[in-house]
Amino acid sequence: MSGVELDNCTNLKAISIELCQFQDRARNAASLVVIAILAGCIGGAGNYLQHRELQLSVKVGSSRKLDENELQNRITSNYKVESRSFFALGVLASLLVPLFLHLIGSNITTDTISKPGNLLVYAGFCVIAALSSKRFISQVAEKALAKANQSEESTKQVDQRVHELEAELREKELHSEKHLSNVNYAHSFCNEAKAHLVQYAMHEADPERKNTNKDTLNDAISALERSISYVETARAYGLLANTYSRLSKSEKNKSTQHLESALTACRKSISVNSNIDADAEALADCLYNSVCYGVRLDLELDKLYEYVDEIVKQPDVGGVIKSLSELLVDADIQGCSKSADVIRYINDQLKRLTK
Structure with missing residues (x-):
């Protein structure tokens, strides 16, 4: 067949x-x-x-x-x-x-x-x-009408839910488009700030461009603040902290205003990194700089130890040991009034980690 x-x-x-x-x-x-x-x-x-x-x-x-x-x-x-x-x-x-x-x-x-x-x-x-024909017919009719009304009500609820979901979807699409636009603006201003910082680094040692260098740093700060106004990122806050720190070092007076701003931006970067924007490199830099800015501001030892402990708690043991080792020879740590206590505490943490 x-x-x-x-x-x-x-x-x-x-x-x-x-x-x-x-x-x-x-x-x-x-x-x-x-x-x-x-x-x-x-x-x-x-x-x-x-x-x-x-x-x-x-x-x-x-x-x-x-x-x-x-x-x-x-x-x-x-x-x-x-x-x-x-x-x-x-x-x-x-x-x-x-x-x-x-x-x-x-x-x-x-x-x-x-x-x-x-x-x-x-x-x-x-x-x-x-x-019981009469009673049965009336009861069936009532049930059928109730079922029809229930179905109509369910249909209305479904339609209403569909409209709500459509509205939510449109809102999410608009929010997504707005967020994407904000991200683009944030990256644009962040790149502008990086360009200013590169320009500053090129002429940092030139005493004749001292005022120009300050203006460059202020321009970088302005660009970073505009970037953060669109989207908060750990990288932008980290750059802002670094820029404030440089501005603080470039001034002759002993005002701590810019250094405090640097520490605030640094702590904000750590917070954003934990909750919104994961950036391991920015986190490591800001944890390290928190200790440096803290000793320059002559914070209490407990607060400095707390900053050191934040580094120790990071999961990358190799990175932690590297950061602590660099802190031991950092100029800010060596030159602070509490250097002996801070160095001893860092050494204790290193010994505990390398056992």
């Missing part, structure tokens, strides 16, 4: 299976309708008999003096009309049973193919519905 013939056989089998399944579903649906009609008739008859029994008891009790034939004529006068209405209501209530089962989340009607016993359960539902 060729491949084409095999494919044709496979397709025919698939079509045959689908056709059989469709026929089973059709027979099942027909069975459900027939059961609903029969059960509706049975339940309608039962409901009618209950009604007539009650009606008879009332009429007999209130008409004892009437002739028996006259009473019988009154009882049977509306028989055909009433019986038809009860049968019709019974069938109608039974036909609403699938809707009721769907509303309560039952799968009895779909499981009757694999579980024929469910047909008896379904028939029982139909009979019960027909026995």
Whole structure:
């Protein structure tokens, strides 16, 4: 048998299976309708008999003096009309049973193919519905309306949520575009500051350009502050601290204003590095410079030890040892009034790390 013939056989089998399944579903649906009609008739008859029994008891009790034939004529006068209405209501209530089962989340009607016993359960539902047809119809109608209202409310909530998400997405896109623009501006001003610092380094030793060099440093500070106004980065704060430190060294007076600004920028760089912008190189530089600026400002020993401990707590042990070793020979450390205590503390930390 060729491949084409095999494919044709496979397709025919698939079509045959689908056709059989469709026929089973059709027979099942027909069975459900027939059961609903029969059960509706049975339940309608039962409901009618209950009604007539009650009606008879009332009429007999209130008409004892009437002739028996006259009473019988009154009882049977509306028989055909009433019986038809009860049968019709019974069938109608039974036909609403699938809707009721769907509303309560039952799968009895779909499981009757694999579980024929469910047909008896379904028939029982139909009979019960027909026995209390008026009440059942009104309750199903109320449930259906409530379900429709609930679905409408859910749809409104979903639509509202979709609109909210769209608004949030647009806001995020705008924020992202704005942030990207701010980052570009920040990098631009940071590069401008670096250019000023390079220019300063080229002419730092020239005494004739002393005032010009100060202006260059001030221009660098201005550029870095503008960069930070767009996006706070550890690198920008680190450069700002370094620039303030250079400006402090270039002044003849002993004012600590620029040096304090340098230490503040240094600490800010460390904070930003921890929370927003991870930059290992900037962090290492600022941790190192915090100690140097601290000794130049003659801070308390506890504060200086705290700055040293921040270096020691870094995960890169090799980098920590290198930073501490460089601090031991740093001119700022060697020239401070508390150099002996600071150097001893640094040596103690080095010994502990190199054990």
